[in-house]
Amino acid sequence: MAPPAAAAAAGEAAAQDGKGRRRRDCAIVGARLLTLGVQAAVMAAALALFLLFAATAAVLLLHLVVAARAFRNQRHGGRRYRVPQDYPSPPSCLGLSPAELRLLPCFAAAAAASSSSSTQLCAVCLESARAGERWRALPACGHAFHATCVDRWLARAPACPVCRSAVSVSVS
Numbered sequence: 001m002a003p004p005a006a007a008a009a010a011g012e013a014a015a016q017d018g019k020g021r022r023r024r025d026c027a028i029v030g031a032r033l034l035t036l037g038v039q040a041a042v043m044a045a046a047l048a049l050f051l052l053f054a055a056t057a058a059v060l061l062l063h064l065v066v067a068a069r070a071f072r073n074q075r076h077g078g079r080r081y082r083v084p085q086d087y088p089s090p091p092s093c094l095g096l097s098p099a100e101l102r103l104l105p106c107f108a109a110a111a112a113a114s115s116s117s118s119t120q121l122c123a124v125c126l127e128s129a130r131a132g133e134r135w136r137a138l139p140a141c142g143h144a145f146h147a148t149c150v151d152r153w154l155a156r157a158p159a160c161p162v163c164r165s166a167v168s169v170s171v172s
């Protein structure tokens with residue numbers, strides 16, 4: 001009875017084929033699951049890296065903001081500190097104001113023909129007096145200098161360039 005046997009064989013073969021296909025399907029599913037797992041791991045790693053970079057960037061940004069704020073505060077403070085110096089009439093703790101300098105005694109240098117006046121030397125620019133030059137004598141010590149020289153000096157420090165005696169002018 002060949003046909004039934006053949007049919008049985010065919011059925012067995014089909015069953016085996018189905019089993020094989022199922023096994024193959026299982027393998028394919030496993031491989032797919034494996035690739036999915038690998039993909040998930042890669043994605044997780046990428047996400048972790050991204051988060052790390054984001055955190056680093058955030059920290060850097062925070063530092064930058066803090067530094068910028070500190071810098072701005074410093075600059076603001078510096079400007080605030082500089083304002084009194086730029087003020088037209090400062091409280092004369094550093095030097096004399098132009099109004100105060102104008103009150104200091106001024107005289108025209110005599111002709112250097114006579115031997116006595118030729119010895120007069122400006123201690124600021126180290127040049128001797130010439131006739132017609134404007135000179136200024138300090139009231140405290142009597143030392144005399146070119147008016148332009150001593151004015152520039154006194155604008156920075158209210159003291160005689162030679163003997164350091166204080167130069168004070170009472171503005172009435």
Ligand SMILES: [Zn+2]
Pocket residue numbers: 122123124125126127145146149150
């Ligand atoms: Zn001078």
Ligand SMILES: [Zn+2]
Pocket residue numbers: 138141142143160161162163164165
């Ligand atoms: Zn002096």
